[in-house]
Amino acid sequence: MHKLLEIHNLHATVGDKEILKGIDLTIGPGEVHAVMGPNGAGKSTLSAVLTGRPGYEITEGSILYKGEDLLAKSPEERAWAGLFLSFQYPIEIPGVTITAFMKAAVNAKRKAHGLPELKTGDFLKLMKEKMAMVQMKPEFAKREVNVGFSGGEKKRNEIFQMALLDPTLSILDETDSGLDVDALKIVADGVNALRSPEKSAIIITHYHKLLEYVQPDVVHVLKDGRIVKTGGRELIDIIETQGFDQF
Amino acid sequence: MGHGKYIDPFCHSDPFCHSERSEESLYRVQAGEVLNLQFVVLPGESRDIDVSIDLIGPGAQAHIKALYLCKADEKVNFRILMHHRAPGCHSTQIINGIAGGSAQVTFHGTIVVAPDAQQTEAYQENHNIVLTEDAKVQTKPQLEIYADDVKCSHGATVGQLNEDELFYMRSRGVPEAEARTLQMLSFLSPVIPEGRENEIEKAVRSL
Numbered sequence: 001m002h003k004l005l006e007i008h009n010l011h012a013t014v015g016d017k018e019i020l021k022g023i024d025l026t027i028g029p030g031e032v033h034a035v036m037g038p039n040g041a042g043k044s045t046l047s048a049v050l051t052g053r054p055g056y057e058i059t060e061g062s063i064l065y066k067g068e069d070l071l072a073k074s075p076e077e078r079a080w081a082g083l084f085l086s087f088q089y090p091i092e093i094p095g096v097t098i099t100a101f102m103k104a105a106v107n108a109k110r111k112a113h114g115l116p117e118l119k120t121g122d123f124l125k126l127m128k129e130k131m132a133m134v135q136m137k138p139e140f141a142k143r144e145v146n147v148g149f150s151g152g153e154k155k156r157n158e159i160f161q162m163a164l165l166d167p168t169l170s171i172l173d174e175t176d177s178g179l180d181v182d183a184l185k186i187v188a189d190g191v192n193a194l195r196s197p198e199k200s201a202i203i204i205t206h207y208h209k210l211l212e213y214v215q216p217d218v219v220h221v222l223k224d225g226r227i228v229k230t231g232g233r234e235l236i237d238i239i240e241t242q243g244f245d246q247f
Numbered sequence: 248m249g250h251g252k253y254i255d256p257f258c259h260s261d262p263f264c265h266s267e268r269s270e271e272s273l274y275r276v277q278a279g280e281v282l283n284l285q286f287v288v289l290p291g292e293s294r295d296i297d298v299s300i301d302l303i304g305p306g307a308q309a310h311i312k313a314l315y316l317c318k319a320d321e322k323v324n325f326r327i328l329m330h331h332r333a334p335g336c337h338s339t340q341i342i343n344g345i346a347g348g349s350a351q352v353t354f355h356g357t358i359v360v361a362p363d364a365q366q367t368e369a370y371q372e373n374h375n376i377v378l379t380e381d382a383k384v385q386t387k388p389q390l391e392i393y394a395d396d397v398k399c400s401h402g403a404t405v406g407q408l409n410e411d412e413l414f415y416m417r418s419r420g421v422p423e424a425e426a427r428t429l430q431m432l433s434f435l436s437p438v439i440p441e442g443r444e445n446e447i448e449k450a451v452r453s454l
Contacts, residue, residue, distance in 0.1 A: 051418050052417075052418075053414055053418075054410065054414065074417070074423070075414060075417035075418050076417045076418075076420050076421060076422050076423065078418075079417070079418060079419055079420030080420055084418075084419075085418055087415065087418075090415070091411050091412055091414075091415035092412075093412045093415065093416070093429075093430075093433070094433060095430075095432075095433025095434065095436050096429050096430070096433050100429065101416065101419070101421070101429070102419075104416075104421045104425055104426075104429065105416070105419040105420045105421050106420075108420045108421055108422055108425065109420045112420075161419060165419065165420065
């Protein structure tokens with residue numbers, strides 16, 4: 001049985017600058033890993049590289065996902081294989097409604113797996129159900145993607161999309177930043193509802209709050225492009241009281 | 248817009264839109280009349296569109312919507328003169344298009360507001376997307392205002408499809424080509440004529 005994700009000695013640069021300097025990280029099915037670290041540690045670069053964002057160069061190392069070379073796949077192929085990134089700064093897409101966007105996404109994934117497209121009625125029903133899960137009002141279905149959304153609404157929209165796309169490995173990049181306690185709970189409930197023995201998640205944060213609601217199995221400290229410490233939940237308290245300087 | 252006499256140019260504009268390379272038209276819009284013009288240029292042809300509009304009666308209106316899509320070595324040229332000669336007239340122009348291949352596009356749009364044309368409202372927008380390095384778009388908006396009580400604005404942009412939007416959609420599983428199509432259709436949506444959505448979508452996919 002393969003591990004779900006195996007990152008080995010990953011080095012990545014942006015422009016001429018090396019940001020990731022040898023990451024090793026293995027995630028098994030059903031595990032939730034927290035990656036914590038100070039600003040500039042390389043947390044968002046890690047999520048960008050995992051999802052195939054243009055502009056990052058892998059100079060060394062490998063990433064296996066379900067035993068296959070993840071880096072050889074396009075961003076959409078990664079999504080079809082069950083990878084999902086909740087963006088730190090969700091993108092606004094003027095002129096494209098949430099319904100049109102998600103219908104294209106869901107049906108492309110189904111097509112990739114040899115399934116027929118969902119009928120419009122079935123799709124809308126599914127969408128409504130998942131929106132209710134993160135307490136998004138039904139009228140958001142017709143809104144342009146993230147246009148004019150508050151910070152909390154954008155993050156809820158991310159978790160709604162995550163629920164709808166039903167990923168195997170979810171990466172939450174600073175999903176807790178800019179959320180008040182109520183929005184944080186809604187987001188956390190959404191994430192917890194998706195936990196299962198097959199599904200894994202990486203929660204990237206520099207802050208302990210979300211981890212109170214979504215309890216990780218493993219905690220990593222990322223600093224200066226390397227994982228400098230790996231442990232259990234006790235690390236969260238140590239970081240909370242003593243900061244990242246000790247690592 | 249409901250009160251003026253409506254001049255419907257659609258019945259004759261479409262045939263010559265599709266059959267001739269070049270069209271030059273002069274429209275005179277009288278008091279209280281409303282002129283609506285719509286141009287659609289699809290891949291497969293080069294076109295020169297040269298339109299002069301004289302708003303000669305008080306309260307006259309003219310509204311232009313244009314959409315172009317071009318590729319290969321096609322050339323599309325717009326020259327639009329909107330001349331406000333009488334008081335209280337209102338004009339709007341929105342011209343959006345996408346150039347691929349090694350297509351060349353020019354837009355030269357002039358709004359002239361005569362000294363007597365007080366309480367003029369005149370707006371012009373020209374937005375362009377270039378898909379390739381070889382495609383060229385030149386836009387030259389121009390305002391000549393000789394009256395003092397007017398509301399006028401123009402906006403012109405030449406850009407590319409937004410890469411952040413593209414990656415966001417792809418990361419959710421929307422294939423790159425589909426994501427680009429969604430972006431292009433959303434960019435064009437203000438100028439897509441009702442009832443021609445499928446035709447335009449097909450043309451966008453061909454770029």
